[in-house]
Amino acid sequence: MAFAASLADLQEQATCPICLDYLRDPVTIGCGHNFCHPCIQQCWEELQDFFPCPICLHHCLDRNFRRNTQLCHMTDIVKRLPIMRSKRKLKEEKLLCEKHHQVLALFCEKDLELLCLQCRISPNHLGHHLMSIEQAATSHRRKLKSYIEPLRKKFEEAQRRFEIQVSKLLELKFKVENQKSELYSEFEHFLNFLEKEQGAIHNRILNEEKGIVEKLTENRRQISDYSSTLNNLLSKITEKCVQADLDLLTGIGSIHNMYENLKTPKVFSYELKRESFSLPPQYFGLVNMISLFKENLTLDPKTAHHNLIISEDRKTVIYGVMAPNYPHPPEAFTFCPA
Structure with missing residues (x-):
């Protein structure tokens, strides 16, 4: 076991930190780190004033590459050693940066992006807080888990509000039917006198009902859409939390934005107007008779x-x-x- 570990360490030392393959034409820069000559040359290709090391960010004054002959011979020897898993295969399994085609090894906390070593020294991310994949995944997994319970409560509250709106629709229909029933009973005794008034009041009630129903229906739709959004976001976060680190961090910004920009729709309330009209004196006698037996x-x-x-x-x-x-x-x- 100790021999295998030592062998793995030796192979690691003969590997370029940029391409994760065995060193090709190895060179040593000012801070002492070693890279493939083509890799560090490509990494510094667009830089002019200073040249930071991709690993420690030490500022090298120039492109003074010192060829490391001894490390070149050691790499040739390591290549002939038996290995359980080649660095080339490991590189193929890792995600590569679309811009630089290098392994994604860092995560920018400000921009919420995966970065390679060359991205790290680019002007776009200078001064940003960078973390390793493992640290960033642990941090964001903890943050995502903190979203679950508030989202679940919001979803339950949205469901409760949806049920309230359904109940209000039934209550509205009942109140309207009740008013219509009362009006029809009164109009039966005073049909000739109230014929025109009946039609006008009936239309006003129906128009008011239509307007309230439309608003309640729209409000119910908004709450239903909000519930669906919460449920969808809850499912996404729950799924994200069990994913591998790279998959979890890929597109993490959209989930944060969805959670932080959630807006709870307001519940529409209504007050049904009470219609009134003038009646002849006989009506009040009828009301007194009804109240006597009520x-x-x-x-x-x-x-x-x-x-x-x-x-x-x-x-x-x-x-x-x-x-x-x-x-x-x-x-x-x-x-x-x-």
């Missing part, structure tokens, strides 16, 4: 049939079809006598 009832939701939907104040009820998996109390009536 009783204040409180409905029992525990014994109500599962197709009867009772309001929150337990004063009104409408007929509707509940979901199949909706829990029914054991005291509820389960038959419909006719």
Whole structure:
């Protein structure tokens, strides 16, 4: 085991840090690090004033490459040693920089990008905080995991708001139907007197209902889209957290932006107008007669049939079809006598 480790270390020393292949025509720069002559030449190709080392960023004053003859002979010897896994194969397995075609080994925290050693010394990233792939992946995995619980809570809250809006739509329909029913009962006694008024009030109620329904429907759509966005982002983050480091960091910026730019849609509230109109004196006598026989009832939701939907104040009820998996109390009536 110790021999294998020593052999791996020896092969590592004979490897170029830029191309991750065995050193070709090795040269030593001012700070003492060794590179392939073509690799360091390409790395410094666009630089003029100073030439930083791709590893330690030591500023070399010129392109003074010293050919390392001894290291060249040592590399030839290492090439003949048995190896379990070649550096060339390792290089092929790693992602390469699209601009410089070198192995991606660093991560820029400011730009949220994967970088190669040549990107590190480019003017675009000078002064930026750079981290190794492993450190960056650990940091961002921790940050992504911190998103999961807030996203889950937001998703649950969005679902709750969606259900509230559905309930408000049913409540609105019930209130409108209730008002229509009351109006029709009154118009039956005063049809001749209220014929024109009936049509006008009815149209106003329907127009108001239409306007509120459109706004509630749009609000429900917004909340539904918001729920879908949260669920999609939650799935992406959950998937990202179990990916390999490079896959996790690839495109990480878009996920951060999605999370930080989430905007919770406002819940639309409405107040249904109460229509009023003038009636002849006979009407007030009718109202007094109705109030004489009126009783204040409180409905029992525990014994109500599962197709009867009772309001929150337990004063009104409408007929509707509940979901199949909706829990029914054991005291509820389960038959419909006719």
